[in-house]
Every structure is written in C-alpha cells, then in structure tokens.
Amino acid sequence: MPSVVALVVAAGRGERLSSERPKQYLPLGERMLLAHSLRRFTEHPGIDHVQVVIDPSDSALYEKAVQGFDLLPFVAGGETRQGSVRAGLEALTHFHPDIVLIHDAARPFVSSNLIDRVLDGLAHTAGCIPVVPITDTLKRLSARQEVTSGPDRNGLSAAQTPQGFRFASILNAHRTCGNDSLTDDAAVAETAGLPVAAVAGDPYNFKITSRDDMTRAEAMILPPMETRTGFGFDVHRFAPGHSVTLCGCSIPHNAQLSGYSDADVGLHALTDALLGALGDGDIGTHFPPGDPQWRDAASHQFLEEAHRRVKERGGRLINLDLTLICEAPKIGPYRGQMIARLARILDIPEARISIKATTTDKLGFTGRDEGIAAQAIATMTLPVNS
Structure with a gap:
C-alpha cells in the first residue's frame, strides 16, 4: 500500500x-x-x-x-x-x-x-x-x-x-x-x-x-434547536434596615428585604425563570429554604447554578426581562448598574437584558410599601428533546 x-x-x-x-x-x-x-x-x-x-x-x-x-x-x-x-x-x-x-x-x-x-x-x-x-x-x-x-x-x-x-x-x-x-x-x-x-x-x-x-x-x-420561555415570580417583605439588594446591587433605603438568603427578589425571580424554561423545578427545589447552608447566601449563586444547568443542557440565553414592582426605592438610577451586574453573572451582552420598574398605584402590599415583588421572563434556545 x-x-x-x-x-x-x-x-x-x-x-x-x-x-x-x-x-x-x-x-x-x-x-x-x-x-x-x-x-x-x-x-x-x-x-x-x-x-x-x-x-x-x-x-x-x-x-x-x-x-x-x-x-x-x-x-x-x-x-x-x-x-x-x-x-x-x-x-x-x-x-x-x-x-x-x-x-x-x-x-x-x-x-x-x-x-x-x-x-x-x-x-x-x-x-x-x-x-x-x-x-x-x-x-x-x-x-x-x-x-x-x-x-x-x-x-x-x-x-x-x-x-x-x-x-x-x-x-x-x-x-x-x-x-x-x-x-x-x-x-x-x-x-x-x-x-x-x-x-x-x-x-x-x-x-x-x-x-x-x-x-x-x-x-x-449543531443539534436542532428550539426556543423555550420560562416565567419567574417572587415576593419579599420589608424589615428594619438601611438598604435592599436587587440584582446583586446594594441600594440605599429605609428598610431591607427579609427572607431566604439575601432576599434578592430580582435574582430569585430570574432564577425561577431559567429553571422554568428548563422544566427543572424551582429555586426551592435546588436550594431548600430550611437548609442552613443557604441562610444569608448571596443570591447570585442561585442564578449561576441555574445558568450552569442551561449550559449543561446545551442551551443559550437569548433574553431576560425583569419587572420590579414597588413604591420605593426608585429603581431608575440603578437600572444600568443592575443590568451590568447581571451581564457579568451570566456572561451575556447587556443588550440582552431588560429591567423595568412599576408601582401598583398604592394598591396591595407593594402599594402599602410592605415589600417588593418581581416578575421575570427568560428566553433561551435548547437542543430539541434535551
């Protein structure tokens, strides 16, 4: 030969x-x-x-x-x-x-x-x-x-x-x-x-x-891909304090958010949105509230784990859309900082992230300034049948 x-x-x-x-x-x-x-x-x-x-x-x-x-x-x-x-x-x-x-x-x-x-x-x-x-x-x-x-x-x-x-x-x-x-x-x-x-x-x-x-x-x-969408919702009440943590950023306020981990309501809603698009349970499934290792934990850990699961399945984030619902603090001055923080956590362009804020016109618990609610939608591509 x-x-x-x-x-x-x-x-x-x-x-x-x-x-x-x-x-x-x-x-x-x-x-x-x-x-x-x-x-x-x-x-x-x-x-x-x-x-x-x-x-x-x-x-x-x-x-x-x-x-x-x-x-x-x-x-x-x-x-x-x-x-x-x-x-x-x-x-x-x-x-x-x-x-x-x-x-x-x-x-x-x-x-x-x-x-x-x-x-x-x-x-x-x-x-x-x-x-x-x-x-x-x-x-x-x-x-x-x-x-x-x-x-x-x-x-x-x-x-x-x-x-x-x-x-x-x-x-x-x-x-x-x-x-x-x-x-x-x-x-x-x-x-x-x-x-x-x-x-x-x-x-x-x-x-x-x-x-x-x-x-x-x-x-x-590449394998054939499909688009998935997940929805996340979270609420945390106010407690005595001097700042709130939203999307990994500390914002001065006359109260703080109370609850699981650092009570970052924005990151919790986003985490559930990613897990929802994956069909992979919710934040409580992976990080049980009764588990002492997650008490006072930084919420970016939850979002990073959800994103790791996306990548493990061969997925890619397309867009994140987060709405924060509260009377105070004012979100506008910190929107750019929060978007930049999310972009670093998830290693995606800032242009793929939207953060909005709204009030409920003094109606309900957010209108009474008792806490903050967050709604999040995550859109991603995943291999078909993954």
Missing part, C-alpha cells in the same frame, strides 16, 4: 470573517474549526500521518485546537499559500511519502468518501482534485458594479480540496514553479506539465470564508 500524508494548510489570517483570530481557530460547536478538518483525516484508515502548516504566532491557539490528535509537529508557513504548502512539503521529505493530500483548513466537512475518491483517482495519474459543477450563470462586474457578460459555464467547475498528488511530483512542481500567486496546487501542477484528473466533489465540502458560511456550518454541526 502506498504511504499517504495529509497536509492541512492553516497559516492564513482569514480576516474577512474575524479580526480577533484567524478563522480556523474560531469555535464551531464544541471545538475549533481546524479540529473538525483534522478529525476527518486522522480518522481515515488510508491516511498514515497528518501534517499541519500554521503561522507560528498562532501556536497557542493551535495547541488548544489540536488537543487529542496524533499529529506530526507543525510547520511554519510562508508569506503566501504556495509558500506555506511548499514549506509543508519540504518538511515531509524525510518521510518519503508516496502520496500527499493537500487540504484547506477552512473546509471542515470533507467526507471519508471524498478522500477515498481522490485516493482512487491517483491510481493512474500524478494529480487528482475534487470538483463541483457550476450551475449558476456567471457574470462579470465592472468597477462600478455594473453587470456585463460572463464566461460560458459549460465545462467550468469549482475546485475543492483535498487535492491529491504523487509526492515527488508536486514537491518538484512547487520548487520550480516560479509563480507564487497561484490559488491552488492543481495550478502549480499544471505549470510543471503534470496531468491532473478530476473526481466528483461534494457540495457540503464548502470553504468557510464569510459569516454566512459560518452560520451554515453551525447549522450543520
């Missing part, structure tokens, strides 16, 4: 998609995008080794991405894609592989069947690449974005990776190419006069270059 090495090119910057980090290190599900591409090759029985070419400045991200994979030591890339591929090929010379498959890290959905087709195609040729037919009508655009006639799409196909080659042939082609601006290895092979055959590509083996591509990839890899 011929020896086969997969060379995964991951040295690009991918700044069209993210300015924070190269796209191959963006999260895709539970792992980085690069890890999904690598898994396809490390699990394939026909691949002997996997070599990755990276930008050395990304080495910390790379080490996180490849945890658990059995890989050859990474190779530092070059100024261009061709330079990176050439560096990877040169690093493989002491292995003397028969075949090399060169793959773009930003194609995380290459299938085992596609890898097989490329390997099979190399039985009688020096190079083989997967292609997909172009079905859309092609148009040229002027500098002013005016549409002009485009090339005839008949006979045109879009090239994908992995592109497979006889190792010695493609290494020599890269060494002698003289043109460092070619966009794929088939073009390098053609400049050296190497025959390159085509096999059927896979429309799911798309290259991630834009936010829309990433959204499509996330939809493919």
Whole structure:
C-alpha cells in the first residue's frame, strides 16, 4: 500500500470573517474549526500521518485546537499559500511519502468518501482534485458594479480540496514553479506539465470564508434547536434596615428585604425563570429554604447554578426581562448598574437584558410599601428533546 500524508494548510489570517483570530481557530460547536478538518483525516484508515502548516504566532491557539490528535509537529508557513504548502512539503521529505493530500483548513466537512475518491483517482495519474459543477450563470462586474457578460459555464467547475498528488511530483512542481500567486496546487501542477484528473466533489465540502458560511456550518454541526420561555415570580417583605439588594446591587433605603438568603427578589425571580424554561423545578427545589447552608447566601449563586444547568443542557440565553414592582426605592438610577451586574453573572451582552420598574398605584402590599415583588421572563434556545 502506498504511504499517504495529509497536509492541512492553516497559516492564513482569514480576516474577512474575524479580526480577533484567524478563522480556523474560531469555535464551531464544541471545538475549533481546524479540529473538525483534522478529525476527518486522522480518522481515515488510508491516511498514515497528518501534517499541519500554521503561522507560528498562532501556536497557542493551535495547541488548544489540536488537543487529542496524533499529529506530526507543525510547520511554519510562508508569506503566501504556495509558500506555506511548499514549506509543508519540504518538511515531509524525510518521510518519503508516496502520496500527499493537500487540504484547506477552512473546509471542515470533507467526507471519508471524498478522500477515498481522490485516493482512487491517483491510481493512474500524478494529480487528482475534487470538483463541483457550476450551475449558476456567471457574470462579470465592472468597477462600478455594473453587470456585463460572463464566461460560458459549460465545462467550468469549482475546485475543492483535498487535492491529491504523487509526492515527488508536486514537491518538484512547487520548487520550480516560479509563480507564487497561484490559488491552488492543481495550478502549480499544471505549470510543471503534470496531468491532473478530476473526481466528483461534494457540495457540503464548502470553504468557510464569510459569516454566512459560518452560520451554515453551525447549522450543520449543531443539534436542532428550539426556543423555550420560562416565567419567574417572587415576593419579599420589608424589615428594619438601611438598604435592599436587587440584582446583586446594594441600594440605599429605609428598610431591607427579609427572607431566604439575601432576599434578592430580582435574582430569585430570574432564577425561577431559567429553571422554568428548563422544566427543572424551582429555586426551592435546588436550594431548600430550611437548609442552613443557604441562610444569608448571596443570591447570585442561585442564578449561576441555574445558568450552569442551561449550559449543561446545551442551551443559550437569548433574553431576560425583569419587572420590579414597588413604591420605593426608585429603581431608575440603578437600572444600568443592575443590568451590568447581571451581564457579568451570566456572561451575556447587556443588550440582552431588560429591567423595568412599576408601582401598583398604592394598591396591595407593594402599594402599602410592605415589600417588593418581581416578575421575570427568560428566553433561551435548547437542543430539541434535551
């Protein structure tokens, strides 16, 4: 059997998609995008080794991405894609592989069947690449974005990776190419006069270059989601004191709230809203009032535990809407502080949190200034049937 090495090119910057980090290190599900591409090759029985070419400045991200994979030591890339591929090929010379498959890290959905087709195609040729037919009508655009006639799409196909080659042939082609601006290895092979055959590509083996591509990839890899809504309600009476704690913030007042833990009526209502959306009991179920360990406890612990249960189920908070009902204290001056505190507790953007206050026009126990009530609604996404 011929020896086969997969060379995964991951040295690009991918700044069209993210300015924070190269796209191959963006999260895709539970792992980085690069890890999904690598898994396809490390699990394939026909691949002997996997070599990755990276930008050395990304080495910390790379080490996180490849945890658990059995890989050859990474190779530092070059100024261009061709330079990176050439560096990877040169690093493989002491292995003397028969075949090399060169793959773009930003194609995380290459299938085992596609890898097989490329390997099979190399039985009688020096190079083989997967292609997909172009079905859309092609148009040229002027500098002013005016549409002009485009090339005839008949006979045109879009090239994908992995592109497979006889190792010695493609290494020599890269060494002698003289043109460092070619966009794929088939073009390098053609400049050296190497025959390159085509096999059927896979429309799911798309290259991630834009936010829309990433959204499509996330939809493919994440479980189907549904939206859940939970409602929470809580009440605490006033007792002698000098401040109340609402949403983790201390607010000066001529009384304090009395009750379970620190009696933070806002956080208690929010905790019940999260648990309600999960169908996971209520705050009393998880933190029994009679349990002495929760006496005078900070209520953010309850909300953090409810949020941990959301994340454990694969959920994500979309929105929190809290209404505080009281005659006093005035909530408005502290609304921003409370929203910021909730955002830190739950690690979600402040824009996803709403806090409102209202009175009951002197009616009922809140109207008599005997306590504070809170209503909360939490909206989240959860995997279907979770």
